[in-house]
Amino acid sequence: MTNLDRRTLLSGLAAACLGGAALSGTVSSAGAQTVPAVPNPPVPRLARGHDLVSLTHVQTNAPRVALTFDDGPHPTLTPMLLDILAHYRAKATFYVIGQNARRYPEILHRIVAEGHEIGNHSWSHPVLSRLGNASVLREIDRTQEIVWNTVGALPVTMRPPYGAFSHRQMQMLHDERALTTVVWSVDPEDWRRPGVNVVAQRMVRGARPGAVILAHDIHSPTIRAVPAALEGIQARGLSTVTMSDLLGWGRWGPRGLRYVRAPGADYQG
Template sequence: MTTEPSRARGQEPVPYAGIAWSPSGYEVAVLGADGRELRPPALFAPRRAADMIAYLRGFGPRLVTAVESTNGILDGRLMAAGLTVHRADPHLLPGRPGFGSVPARAIAEAGRSRLPSLTRLVRTRGTQTGREEEIDSWIASSHDALARLTRAGQAVSHGSRDRREVALTFDDGPLPPYTGQVLDVLERYGVPGTFFCVGMNARAYPEELARMREQGHTVANHTWSHPFLPELERSQLTEQLERTREALAEASGAPPSRLFRPPYGARTPEVLDWLAQTGSRVALWDVAPDDWTMPGADTIARIILDQVRPGSVVLLHDGGGDRSQTVAALPAVIEGLLADGYRFVGVEELTRTADARTAA
């Protein structure tokens, strides 16, 4: 939690911004301390997120920016730009529509009038700041349900442990220039990747998905806006998956994989059941260097090389923020694993191998 910023004598009142999302992009509302709009709401297409950040910075360093918990793809970029970002949880806001967030003005108003109830986000903790224990509890409660789906071939965390194969996966993109740089490295080494793409970004940068397909990588679903799945109603979750599937198919020119990665790995038994009923195959991981916290390229590479086992699925990111360290770490990761006798495969091939051996 945090308290309302001070209003020292002689300073301008604090402005409050709210960012909403819809199928067409983002809406920004900015309110003054008295609740009046400082400017008319501004609209930004998904490809213009950088312009939106510049627009917000124009309100000065005292601006308080609020997002809601179904918008998990902007906070890293906002904080990297020096903005103060808070998360407004559902109990502080009106009901959401079936697809999209509550209006930007409602989010800004929550920041203005209820700021102590919002959570100030921390760059190294991300959108889930303050909810880590809750997410861990959800995950723990899903152990049996996940095991059941894994036995049925509807979930995967790793492949066979007796084959020196490893899958590199990339979440939250596409996002220039980092997605293109990741693709450059993979192309140079002839290594396949599995990209779990966000629908909003796929709509913004279809050329990146087309290149993924051309290079033989797997394009898979990571929701439209990177929400906390346990907070969604079933119909809202379904819309997230279906809209993203459509955007991925349109951008890449082919139907996406059935693989689906839940944002943050957040899940409950009910969510896993819903996902299974959509025909999705839940794709998790067993190696995560937390590259999104930007611990340094050498640290990212070292963690991966230390933790990979036969059949490992490695979680990396090509979107959501500055991914230059991930790009810089990739050559050392690839060369180190090749030297250790590993073969790189996509998640689908990794799991097909494991499934075949299980059936035998």
């Protein structure tokens, strides 16, 4: 084996190990023709611009509420929910767990394609308030990365698992990552499984302009409660929108977000 052969082999192994990420320059094709490598673009950071550190609801008279679903995506329930939302022309925000997002990339694509928003619900759903800053940021960054690499957009808000996140941590997350922490103003406690009708009633009763309604798209009774909840919310003259819409930040998605380039990054933002 010549030195050149060995070098080519080693660079090929490195590319295989890294999935091509972070390798710039060239790789050799079988025909000895040199073609440019196509690395994954480095994950950008959100540009600063929103002063909001955290919120439980939005101060507004506009007849709109944000419907938010945590803990997914779920392989069957999230697609069912998307069908229901489409039927009622309702938009929602999905606070995904990074580990689940990695397993079901096609559902992430569908969420974005149908005009909904993706938020960050940590990588592994720990009690963040027990973690130090570095561990918190690792949980957040891994989920930002999987969402970015899957759909080409970054979450702009974070929902802490169990709502367990101190004000100091919220400020830290905002300072370090320009992410706004979104808690909630309406909690139907659907995870306790109080029954389909009770979940729907609680969601409707709490709905008022600017409300942030919490639910979980990993419980079947919750999904079955959504049609009645949406009918009740719409009967009160309220429409359901994404978090970014409720906040007046414009449409969330691969276009229109303000990013800053990661150091050394070269991508079209």
